[in-house]
Structure formats: structure tokens, C-alpha cells
Amino acid sequence: MPLLPVTRSIAIDSDEIEESFTRASGPGGQGVNTTDSAVLLRFDVRNSPNLPEAVKMRLEAIAGSRLTREGVLVLRSEGARSQLLNRQEIRERLFDLIREATFVPKKRKPTRPSRAAKARRMEGKSKRSTVKSLRGRVVD
Secondary structure, three states: OOEEEOOOOOEEEHHHEEEEEEOOOOOOHHHHHOOOOEEEEEEEOOOOOOOOHHHHHHHHHHHHHHEOOOOEEEEEEOOOOOHHHHHHHHHHHHHHHHHHHHOOOOOOOOOOOOHHHHHHHHHHHHHHHHHHHOOOOOOO
8 A cells, every 4th residue: 555645745545546447438449348448536535544634625625526425536537548548647637636725725815995096086987977977968
């Protein structure tokens, strides 16, 4: 059970990743009906001992519909005709999702417009009002 490095501080156990193989859809010549080249990867986010709680929560938010009710992340790859390339691609996608979940978004500090900005806005509104009021009918 080797550890697979994701970031400098996070590595996941290869036993946590469950891969199954199915037939890929689409064209593929004579071998399409005999080779199981598509890869279905399942990773239990909630029960992973190697992920910090904060990363688990952000990963669940990022995963969206790819996450089951039980907290299992399900990814599928069938782009390549080779099972090996699909396995590499799907693992890299999993690692990219985990890396994305490690970034903590910055807190937004609410700001207010300055007095000068409010004055400029009001001046612009009054100018526009004047222009529009001059568009009325001309009375002789």
C-alpha cells in the first residue's frame, strides 16, 4: 500500500482508490467490444484518513454532482484507447481536485464607497437627469 503524493503535505494511500474497468463508448475498431479500457475511479472523501477536515469540506463543495450521498467521489475516464492512459489521466484529475481543495479562498473584506465617489456618482446622475429633461417637447 504505497502512498501517492498529491501535494508536499498530502499523500493518499493507493488502497483508498478503487478502480473498476468497463467498456468505453464510441468508435474503437475491432477491439472495442473486447477491451475494458474505460476506468471508473471511486474515492471515499469523508472516510479518508490522509485528508485534513478542511480539505475534505472544500473537496466536497468542488466535486458537486460527482459526489455521492455517502461522500464517495466518482470519476470516469474513457478518452484514451488504452486502459493505462485512462488510469493515469483519471488519477491526475483526482489529484488536481484535491490540490484545488487545498487552496483556502481569501476572505472578502466589505468596503464602502468614499465620499468623493458618492459625490461623483450623484453629479453624474444629475447631469444625466438634465440631459433627459431637455428631451421633452419644444414649446413655442
